[in-house]
Amino acid sequence: MVTRPKELGCFLRRLRERTAPQGAPIGRRRRTPGLRREELATLCGISVTWYTWIEQGRAPQVSPDTLARLADVLAVTDAERRYLWEAAGLAPQRPAQKTPHVPAAITSVLEHIATPAYCLGRYWDALAWNREAESLFADWLGPQGQERNLLRFMFCVPAARDFVVDWPQRARRLVAEFSADAGNLAGEGQYEDMVADLGRQSAEFRAYWARREISFRDPAVKAFRHPTEGLVVYEQTTFVPLVERDFKLILLCARPGN
The missing domain is CATH 1.10.260.40 (lambda repressor-like DNA-binding domains)
Known part of the structure; x- marks a missing residue:
């Protein structure tokens, strides 16, 4: 540990x-x-x-x-x-681990957004999403999806490598973004088990994690190869509620001209 x-x-x-x-x-x-x-x-x-x-x-x-x-x-x-x-333990402590529960306000937002949107929890498990996100991320959020965790989907589901454009760079960036959230998770069993298991299953994750790169989830352009719609490009924006700091609401808005 x-x-x-x-x-x-x-x-x-x-x-x-x-x-x-x-x-x-x-x-x-x-x-x-x-x-x-x-x-x-x-x-x-x-x-x-x-x-x-x-x-x-x-x-x-x-x-x-x-x-x-x-x-x-x-x-x-x-x-x-x-x-x-x-x-270093100098940041405000997160609340004790509890069963993930999506605030009603976030659920309502998801229902009214007409663009792919989803909510990530403490360990980046997908906790809620709208129909547009399910349609876009069929192998992650759709009925056939088995890995609801974003990191596990990225590194453990073969289809993700074709679906995500520029997978190596995006995967490396994703690990750096998760690392930025994980500064005060050291010692938590679920976190330690997940990182260890990802390292066993994916050599790429193991290599990226060893780099100790840290990066915020800044607004960015995301491109995907959709099985029926072809290449789709979105601008991603991440929101963090002031009260529920362990939640992230991610919106993907189609770029003009796409």
């Missing part, structure tokens, strides 16, 4: 290894890719021993000030910064 301190340390190591020493690119003469531990500690104004403990998952608690210094030196993105705070 991966604990939060270990997850934080592993992610920091990945960030450190991708960061070139200031004033010089990463060269072949350096045995360590990116910054060395002592270099990063010096730039952040903390002791090498303390940083080493953080990276090894041995630090019981990392202060917001220390984390902010690390984030600045490592030039993290907004998504990576949020993930660091969550992995």
Whole structure:
């Protein structure tokens, strides 16, 4: 089981290894890719021993000030910064795990939207969707769909590789987006089991997950090869309710001219 301190340390190591020493690119003469531990500690104004403990998952608690210094030196993105705070246990805690229940307001929204829309839960299980989404994602949300989890559909259902245009890039991006949500899920049994099972079933998921890339679900263009309609292109937008922070409402609006 991966604990939060270990997850934080592993992610920091990945960030450190991708960061070139200031004033010089990463060269072949350096045995360590990116910054060395002592270099990063010096730039952040903390002791090498303390940083080493953080990276090894041995630090019981990392202060917001220390984390902010690390984030600045490592030039993290907004998504990576949020993930660091969550992995360090500094973000607001999510409510205790409970049986997924889609708020009535979201159900009503789905019923009135005339474009593909669906709701994802804590572990990216599809909890609710409209008829348009079921028609578009027949192998995921249709009657024949067996994997209601978006990640499992993407990596474990062969039809997804033909259905999703530019599958390798989209799959890698999807893992980075899920990683941004998973910063404070470390230690939860369902989360750990799902990640482990996906790693066993898919070499691609295992490789993408090892990269520790973090990205928000920004508005993006999504293209699919529909079995009857051919190539369809949508603009995706994701909404997160203020109260139910574990839910995501995803809308796909057809691009003009498609």
